[in-house]
Amino acid sequence: MNSNIDRISNLPSSLLIIIASFLPFKEAARTSVLSKQWLNIWRDAMHIQFNETFFVKSDEPEENRKVQREVFINFARQFIANYSQQVIKTLGLACSKPGDFLSDIQNILMFASSRDVRELGLDFSDPTWREQALENHQAAFELPLPVYEHGQVLRSLKLFSCSFKVSNFSNFCSLKTLSLGLD
């Protein structure tokens, strides 16, 4: 019975990557257990979300969250090291302690720029700010140069708690959406 319902297994991996690229990142990751042919498809999906909240549990003590954050960054590090597509559609990065991982975040943004990312979302806000009721805080991260240099292909840019130099936004000729926020 199973052999004649297996409709999609004879598709080339390049097409499965396109299908997986229409899925949210978490969902793309779950396709790895569908079958052996799907095992590594998601590692080349073109919507990438590195979201700390997938890994870090907000209700746990900070010492646990610190370990979970290390696991998260390590995951992102390995993901970009193994990625083989030339172009990515979306890259989202949410990290509440960018200061602890400056070089990794730089590398992730270099990676996104080198793959001509179309939509970039960066969120460096920290949920604990709200608990402490701080009204003013410094933006946690400064947008690095490679992002400006590859700005001409960006269609959408979302920055939360990320500072930038307005004068560097000179060549963002494809940009249609820009969102900025503090937290």
Add this chain to the structure above:
Amino acid sequence: MSSSTDSPTLTTETTQLSPQPDTETAKPTKKITLKSSDNQIFEVEESVAMEFATVKSFFEDSPSTDTVPLPNVTAKPLSQVIEFCKEQIKFKANPDEAQKKKYNAEFVTEKSDKDLVDMIPVANYLEIKDLLDVLNQAVADRIENKSVEYVRSFFGIDNDFTAEEEAALRREHAWAYEGVDED
């Protein structure tokens, strides 16, 4: 000329000089015959057939052919793909983005899961980019937040992992399995 199947390089030039194609294009609607892998014949207008990049290049290579064999395509998905392309031709003549969006949404809504999945390789093989996007988005919407088991049966995928292998994979990416809907 009779050996044209072996050496197509020169025939293109000769047929262009012969009067035959002119008399044919003089007819208001030239029909092209497509033959599915299960030997069903589809007569479609030339403008519709030219929406299929694969068919178009087939004709550019051998313009004197009257039937295009499609060895990778069965009749049912082919008839649905033709139906979609007929409508797209109308929108090309009278652009109406809102109507087109509405049509595309209705086109996928009324299809079964199997029909959608079966059309993907056809749209890919015939290189109909718009349809491939519409299908992939519809598939992504239908499997959103669904369990691995649900997605397997949606695509008709045989699970070729052992229970141990699958459990290990799920442990490795435990973060991806949170927040999944009940079947």
